[in-house]
Amino acid sequence: MTKVNTVDWQSIIQLVSIEQLLWITITLFAYGLAIWIYKYFAHNILFHPIVVGAILIGCIGVVSATPLQDYLIFVRPINWMLGPVTVALAIPLYQQIRLIYAAGSKGLLVIIIGGCVAPLLAIGWLFLFDFSDPVKLSVLTKSITTPLAVDTTNIIGGIPELAAGVVVITGILGVMFSKIIFKLTRCDDSRAQGLALGTVSHAIGTARAHQIGAKTGAFSTMALCVNGILTAIVLPLVFMLFG
Amino acid sequence: MPRISKSDVVNSTLAFITLILFWFLGFWLSHYIALPAALLGLLLLFMGLLCLGRVPKPLEYVSQFCLRHLSLFFIPPLVAAWFYAEQLGNNLWLFLFAIMFSTFISLYLTSWLGQRFFGHSNQSVSQDDES
Incomplete structure (x- = not known):
């Protein structure tokens, strides 16, 4: 009689563990709750869903005595989805292409200067003190959107998780500062505001720009895409040539 | 709906x-x-x-x-960042300060530059594009 190998469903199902499903659900739930809280506080930047969501997860983690390492392993599928979602940035980039032409070389110059100054200042400051190299390198991607920052930091030898934290903090600080700074620089042009927010504060700044107005949001989206792509291309190249 | x-x-x-x-x-x-x-x-x-x-x-x-x-995907990395923040110890404030002042200055510079370039010519880009 020929022996038939049966499919071992038991072990296939075990690939997706209960804990994994549980923690992904908890993360989704925390995110949903964080959005609700954000709306409740009239989109106050201090209650940004990322911050509130992370605090909620932190609390649940502490209460249930789940080690951080375990949590990160459980929610790894969320990280996998980040790749395809980053690819989705191609669509706003394509839709704003007319705007890139319209803003022209001046707009590009603003983005490039902003995109260079922020990371160089940060890393310059860190060089004055005793920080390890991976920590220093993790601030270079501070002004670009997290998915690109994580990948780029990986390539240049930084710490991706730290870089992600730096990116989020930069985004929130940028939005907090923007009100005062726009007053200081007497910046009232929607294009200039959009460019500044998108270049420095990436996706978090763009969300704020959309609140200011449609035109500001469009320019911010454009700046976010251009700065993100340029930084993600230039940094690995620089490290390949001089690293 | x-x-x-x-x-x-x-x-x-x-x-x-x-x-x-x-x-x-x-x-x-x-x-x-x-x-x-x-x-x-x-x-x-x-x-x-x-x-x-x-x-x-x-x-x-x-x-x-x-x-x-997009925010959803940043929650796990931010939770993980806390782990590194603890390791930085006393240097954490220096590290945060680096992020703070570089963000302030670059935002100041970009908005100032943008305003100089675009501030007085509101006609050159007239399309309101919300797509």
């Missing part, structure tokens, strides 16, 4: 699979070019859209949905 039909679901699924497919293309290409896989996928899709000359509706819808909820 618009009703969601069966074909909408199918189209959205296909659009999402398109995104995954382009990510895989980028991943494959990243073995030859030392750039982030997601970035290569993004550029490939961008070139694809340039060739196509328009954005298919389901793809636009799915990408808007994904980008609106």
